[in-house]
Amino acid sequence: MENGDPSLGLEDGTIDVEDLLVEPQDGHLSMDNVICFDEKIAKNAMDVGPVSCSSGGSDTGIARKGKDILNGEVLNAMPIEAEDGYFRLDNGFCNMGDEYLLGVEFAESITNLDYGSSEGLQASASDCQIQVSTDGSDTGCRSDLYRTGDLRKCQTNHKAESSKFSGTPICRGRETLDGYNPTISPRSCSLQNSVKSRNSSSSSFLEVLSDENDGTFSLADKMFYSSMTKRNDEIELTGQNDSTNAIEGQLTLATSSVQESSSNVLLTQKRSRKPTQRYIDGLADPIPTYSKRKREASSSTIKDKSLGGKERRKCHVGPKAIKVPPEDPEEFSVIAIQVPFGSLANQERSESQSFDTVQHVDCRNSMTKSKGKYATINNRFDKHSPTVEFKKRGDCGMGQKRTDICVTEAPSRKRGDCGTGQKKTDVCVTEAPSKKKDSHAAATNQKKRNDLAVAVIRKKKDVSFTTESPKKSDDRRLAVHQKKRDDTLTDESSEEASGRRKHHRLWTISEVRKLIDGVSQYGVGRWSRIKKLFFAASAHRTSVDLKDKWRNLLKASGMQEQGSQQGEKKRNVAWRPLPKPILRRVCELATMHPYPKGERGATKAAARDSTDITLSDYRRILK
DNA sequence: CTTAGGG
DNA sequence: CCCTAAG
Structure with missing residues (x-):
């Protein structure tokens, strides 16, 4: 918002969106959906109220997002929002639509979220269409959009994906909004078209992405994901340069052009951003795992959803008080009861940082071990989490955490694909079998891996744990961590979270x-x-x-x-x-x-x- | 479903 | 934290 795009007229906030929607006069547009969406947002916003801070269900997130959007603060909020995790999706979701790609991604990602999300998707889709129509590239764009919608339906419930992009979409949406102007839309359309044409063999872009066999695409996909993942960086970039150009360039690269040169540029730009865990996972197993996971996710998603929703609801209540627990001096000094790594004090002060670091480290580890390719990405992380720290922590006893993460990851994979999962799991185990549990887990996982049902159950459980967001003030920080993690890592709020989270919630x-x-x-x-x-x-x-x-x-x-x-x-x-x-x-x-x-x-x-x-x-x- | 206990 | 057994 810093840039303040007059063209978009974000200041107007909701109104603008509505206008956009309205403009298109497209009979096909699902105005109802859009309207509903807005209403919902409004409602949510009202419910949520100013609190907005921490956790919340997807609904809350939406509401908040909507609110943010209205205020036009979204852009600035970026870093903070990152912590919100899946909520962001909703926001982005709302805002999205300018760019086809974004819309598509969103759609995919969002689809899995909730009913609200689905609505949001539709709304976004409608937005896209509208915008496109406005620009004048009606036919092509529209068709694409529709397509997207179809795809969406088909591929519904890819939690993994959704989680992945949850954070990103929002950002994008913002960016789009900011940068939005007539000029852009045509490009997006063209991009879309190009993608389309390119993928003509395959039915849709999404499919292409999902397509495991498509070796050529893998790079593109990667790029795409990375771009998506790196919303923060993107935002920054946007702020600095021409937001539109940057975004477009990224998009272009991701979608249409697989060319290395362009891709390199993208990488460079993106590099600054830190990929989500999900993203990392995807990288580790670029397409196959992802797609498989997706499929799996769809099946298991339902359960997760229900559970997650439940949890989320609860969570809403949580964020009530921000009070920082005034601990007794004595207690405070001691703070952590069972926290081997990092004193609680530190945690409290720099809430998410420590955790993030850990997470990053974990990611890095997994990534590095999994594939050298991703070294670059790792580097990105480095700035955030120095290797030294990682080492230190691991030595101290971070192992547990690390291990957990690894283990967690494994489950997700196993869910997705038995074979793949195993492979990855092994890696994880190898990496951090510091804990007995790990070894055990590994064994167990292996055992269970074969048994999907078990995996599912586990997942379900995980989801519940993960999804839930801390309500207490004390928890808040944890919550923040989680959120951030979700966003940063992968925002797998739903799926991935399910897989990995559960473990260790430090007791304050x-x-x-x-x-x-x-x-x-x-x-x-x-x-x-x-x-x-x-x-x-x-x-x-x-x-x-x-x-x-x-x-x-x-x-x-x-x-x-x-x-x-x-x-x-x-x-x-x-x-x-x-x-x-x-x-x-x-x-x-x-x-x-x-x-x-x-x-x-x-x-x-x-x-x-x-x-x-x-x-x-x-x-x-x-x- | 809740508790207890082991891992 | 997870899982299982027992009430």
């Missing part, structure tokens, strides 16, 4: 405190209740999680006590950071109401003591 002290409070109130073992009352905000953190966490707390506390009293194992420095008050409380609670609520703890408590609680507790009990 506030969460721990809540847990403790809950335990103190309801006693140990009332996890579900505690969950409801204390963790209603956080979609994640199931009762099981609470239980596990409590277990860990007990362990930790026990350890601490031991350490302090007996000076024995202090090696567990890893989560040493636990605030003493918390530990104390944990201990008390543990002793106070061990399982049987009552204090008798002799029976159960004793048992527990033997394992978790330690001598101190035991002593107390005895006393």
